[in-house]
Amino acid sequence: MMPDMTQHGKAETKDWKPVANTPVIMFDRVSKTYGRINALGGVSLGISGGVTGILGMNGAGKSTMFKLMMGKVKASSGAIRLFGTDPWKNPAPYSRVGFVPEHEKLHDWMTAFDFVTTFARLHGMTRDEAAGEAARVLSFVSLEDVMPKRIGQFSKGMRQRVKIAHALVNDPELIILDEPLQGCDPLARTTIMNVIKQLGAMGRTVLVSSHILHEIERITEQIVILHRGRVLALGNSHAIREMLDQHPHKIVIDCENPRELAKNFVDLEEVTGITFKTTNKLQIETKHLGEVHKKLPEIIVNSKQLVTGIDNPDDDLQSILMYLTGGSL
Amino acid sequence: MSNRMDTIWSKLDRKSTAIAEFTMRQYRTRISTWAVLGAASVAIFLMLLFYIEAMNTEIEAIDNDGDSFDTDGDGYPDGQERLEGTNPESDQSFPDWVEPDPPEKWINEDDIDWDTLSDGENYVGQDDDGDCENLDTGSQRDTNDNNRECDVVVTIDELNGTINIDADSNVDEDPDEDKYGKEAGHRAFILGIGKFGIVYLLGIFLPLFLATGLIREEMNDGTIHYMLAKPIARGEVLLYRMLGYIGITWPFIIGLCITMALITGFTGPGDGVFRWGDIGVWMTIAWAAMLVSLVYGTIFCGFGIIWKNGVILAILFAAWELGMAFVAILSGGDSSIRYFSVIGWGMIIVDSGVAVCWPDNWQLIQSGLWGGGQGEENWLGEMDYKPLPGAVPLDTFSADSNLGVSSWLAFVISSLVLVFQGVLSWFIGQSIFKGKEVD
Numbered sequence: 191m192m193p194d195m196t197q198h199g200k201a202e203t204k205d206w207k208p209v210a211n212t213p214v215i216m217f218d219r220v221s222k223t224y225g226r227i228n229a230l231g232g233v234s235l236g237i238s239g240g241v242t243g244i245l246g247m248n249g250a251g252k253s254t255m256f257k258l259m260m261g262k263v264k265a266s267s268g269a270i271r272l273f274g275t276d277p278w279k280n281p282a283p284y285s286r287v288g289f290v291p292e293h294e295k296l297h298d299w300m301t302a303f304d305f306v307t308t309f310a311r312l313h314g315m316t317r318d319e320a321a322g323e324a325a326r327v328l329s330f331v332s333l334e335d336v337m338p339k340r341i342g343q344f345s346k347g348m349r350q351r352v353k354i355a356h357a358l359v360n361d362p363e364l365i366i367l368d369e370p371l372q373g374c375d376p377l378a379r380t381t382i383m384n385v386i387k388q389l390g391a392m393g394r395t396v397l398v399s400s401h402i403l404h405e406i407e408r409i410t411e412q413i414v415i416l417h418r419g420r421v422l423a424l425g426n427s428h429a430i431r432e433m434l435d436q437h438p439h440k441i442v443i444d445c446e447n448p449r450e451l452a453k454n455f456v457d458l459e460e461v462t463g464i465t466f467k468t469t470n471k472l473q474i475e476t477k478h479l480g481e482v483h484k485k486l487p488e489i490i491v492n493s494k495q496l497v498t499g500i501d502n503p504d505d506d507l508q509s510i511l512m513y514l515t516g517g518s519l
Numbered sequence: 520m521s522n523r524m525d526t527i528w529s530k531l532d533r534k535s536t537a538i539a540e541f542t543m544r545q546y547r548t549r550i551s552t553w554a555v556l557g558a559a560s561v562a563i564f565l566m567l568l569f570y571i572e573a574m575n576t577e578i579e580a581i582d583n584d585g586d587s588f589d590t591d592g593d594g595y596p597d598g599q600e601r602l603e604g605t606n607p608e609s610d611q612s613f614p615d616w617v618e619p620d621p622p623e624k625w626i627n628e629d630d631i632d633w634d635t636l637s638d639g640e641n642y643v644g645q646d647d648d649g650d651c652e653n654l655d656t657g658s659q660r661d662t663n664d665n666n667r668e669c670d671v672v673v674t675i676d677e678l679n680g681t682i683n684i685d686a687d688s689n690v691d692e693d694p695d696e697d698k699y700g701k702e703a704g705h706r707a708f709i710l711g712i713g714k715f716g717i718v719y720l721l722g723i724f725l726p727l728f729l730a731t732g733l734i735r736e737e738m739n740d741g742t743i744h745y746m747l748a749k750p751i752a753r754g755e756v757l758l759y760r761m762l763g764y765i766g767i768t769w770p771f772i773i774g775l776c777i778t779m780a781l782i783t784g785f786t787g788p789g790d791g792v793f794r795w796g797d798i799g800v801w802m803t804i805a806w807a808a809m810l811v812s813l814v815y816g817t818i819f820c821g822f823g824i825i826w827k828n829g830v831i832l833a834i835l836f837a838a839w840e841l842g843m844a845f846v847a848i849l850s851g852g853d854s855s856i857r858y859f860s861v862i863g864w865g866m867i868i869v870d871s872g873v874a875v876c877w878p879d880n881w882q883l884i885q886s887g888l889w890g891g892g893q894g895e896e897n898w899l900g901e902m903d904y905k906p907l908p909g910a911v912p913l914d915t916f917s918a919d920s921n922l923g924v925s926s927w928l929a930f931v932i933s934s935l936v937l938v939f940q941g942v943l944s945w946f947i948g949q950s951i952f953k954g955k956e957v958d
Contacts, residue, residue, distance in 0.1 A: 257957075257958070260744075260747070260748055261747070262744070262747060262956065262957045262958070263956040263957070263958065264956060281747075281749070281750050281751060281752055281753075282750050283750070284748055284749055284750040284751075285750040287748070288748075289744070289748035291741065291744040291745070291748070293740075293741030293742070293744060294741075295740040295741045295742050296742065297545070297742060297745075299544075299545070299548040300544075308537050308540075308541045309537075309745055309746075309749060311533050311534060311536075311537030312533075312534050312537055312538070312746065312749035312750070312751050313749060313750060314533050314534060314750070315533065316533060320537075356745065357748075
């Protein structure tokens with residue numbers, strides 16, 4: 191591929207000023223194709239402030255969208271503006287951005303502290319400033335105890351938090367997190383979700399991508415649903431949820447004695463049907479998935495049954511998509 | 520003042536040193552780095568073993584003019600009889616007024632002594648054993664017809680640089696093989712290992728293994744995303760990564776050259792304890808290797824950015840450079856195709872260093888190739904001289920910078936050309952990197 195010689199911007203953050211009165215991120219009819227594959231088709235968006243969840247199944251275009259924002263790939267058509275600047279041509283806006291890539295690879299040979307310090311210096315900080323900031327953000331993501339340890343020894347959740355810390359080191363106004371919860375243990379999940387919520391509360395613009403609706407719902411109400419490179423829905427998750435609730439959902443519970451457990455659900459008005467799938471699987475049908483999920487923990491505890499798994503077989507995102515696309519996925 | 524220096528330093532000490540430092544630490548944590556540097560050191564030091572062995576082996580002296588023989592069997596070597604004026608071919612005629620010399624005395628008795636040679640002065644040579652001085656007639660003592668008896672005429676053709684040696688008979692005809700061979704062998708080793716081993720092989724293999732993946736490996740791993748998500752131009756990333764690369768390779772090259780200079784300086788031939796005169800040559804070898812590895816490194820790193828199998832392009836390029844290295848070495852600097860290479864300019868740096876530090880080098884080569892004037896006439900009726908040991912290798916590895924300027928200027932020009940090549944490679948590399956979509 192021929193190099194694009196139009197890139198010219200210098201990474202001089204001092205001279206660079208964000209354009210006033212413009213959304214933090216603006217996509218104007220942005221398309222991106224890889225050969226014959228249409229990764230993103232005519233997306234228009236403006237996002238400023240608060241936490242926004244980008245929902246979509248694998249291959250829906252979430253990562254492509256982020257790569258376009260981060261100037262890693264060039265839009266096939268349309269315009270992208272980050273603080274009013276085209277990120278493909280000028281890396282200067284990144285002085286106000288923190289990016290947590292999806293890639294799992296990290297510099298395992300570095301300590302968490304070194305990693306964050308090194309990348310802090312790329313924001314133009316001195317060694318001392320970088321060290322101070324690194325300590326600050328690492329304790330923000332609750333990693334202060336393991337700062338001098340090598341990243342290679344970290345669990346998946348800790349690695350995610352190191353990545354988040356490195357992205358926060360410049361105190362960014364915009365934070366982009368590509369699937370930050372993927373593969374994390376419950377504790378790390380909670381920590382990361384709290385960090386994201388906190389950032390939102392601090393007035394930062396946060397973008398979080400995920401393919402699991404529940405996760406996003408625990409973080410934010412503002413969601414964008416991507417499907418096959420297009421924005422399918424945009425807005426408050428409650429509104430979307432309400433549309434969904436008209437449709438029946440299934441919850442499958444793995445337990446020792448499904449019949450015993452089923453007794454606890456019979457009286458619930460939200461439950462519209464109960465089926466015994468196998469000897470240790472109970473299936474509940476409901477139109478109010480959220481309500482049932484709220485009551486589920488209490489019921490399980492009261493039943494004193496050993497529950498080994500809870501699953502929504504028609505994955506909730508998938509069912510939203512089914513609904514929104516009129517059943518053609 | 521120190522405060523101000525602190526400020527300047529801390530200003531510089533941000534993005535550039537952060538990436539350079541990061542790169543160097545990354546190299547240090549990789550086993551492959553140590554494997555490459557270790558293998559390079561072992562290979563060079565193995566060559567050194569041959570050198571040390573050669574320096575400690577006496578080169579057998581040859582009686583080039585045959586005057587240690589006693590042709591007539593009267594107990595007096597022919598040389599002594601000629602000196603004393605008796606007939607070496609008659610056992611009736613011998614100098615009975617002196618004791619006969621042992622034959623060994625007449626093996627290396629007339630060493631090459633061209634030390635007086637300077638530009639414009641072509642009268643050299645001293646008939647140390649007197650077997651020219653004692654010839655009967657004036658015309659026998661002046662066979663080269665320059666009206667000087669018992670001299671050697673060395674004519675330098677300024678136009679094409681060829682040297683013609685025309686000696687009166689029996690002058691400088693029996694040089695000391697060991698003395699000459701050690702000196703020429705020593706220089707040939709330094710130039711051979713320096714030009715080919717260090718400037719070419721090291722100059723190309725270090726970047727092949729260490730620079731090709733400088734950006735590409737990060738792209739493959741996905742770790743490049745961390746760097747590219749920062750407010751730093753991609754061209755800067757490339758530049759600072761290269762800084763980290765030279766932070767590893769340059770100290771290695773310098774260290775290797777210092778070690779080699781010390782070992783050869785102490786083991787090499789000469790009257791002093793240490794051969795100080797070689798230091799400058801080693802410095803130009805190190806400098807050439809540093810520049811060459813920088814240019815190759817930048818080019819190979821660019822190949823890595825262009826294509827995930829950039830190492831294939833790098834190997835093809837290395838093959839071209841290998842050809843150019845041979846052209847530059849074997850043509851003795853006479854080929855202009857070497858200007859279209861990196862290595863050709865690297866060799867010029869070493870050649871100009873040799874011209875400054877060993878100003879007598881060409882003379883050493885010529886006298887060795889002439890070998891005392893002994894040889895046979897070939898079918899063209901020209902003399903095929905029998906070269907002294909070490910003369911041919913030294914001739915092979917020596918070259919003229921042939922830029923038509925002084926050695927110092929040739930040094931500066933070739934250094935500048937290499938720097939320019941490096942900057943150009945960086946510029947092209949960063950242009951490609953900028954336009955590259957990083958997934």
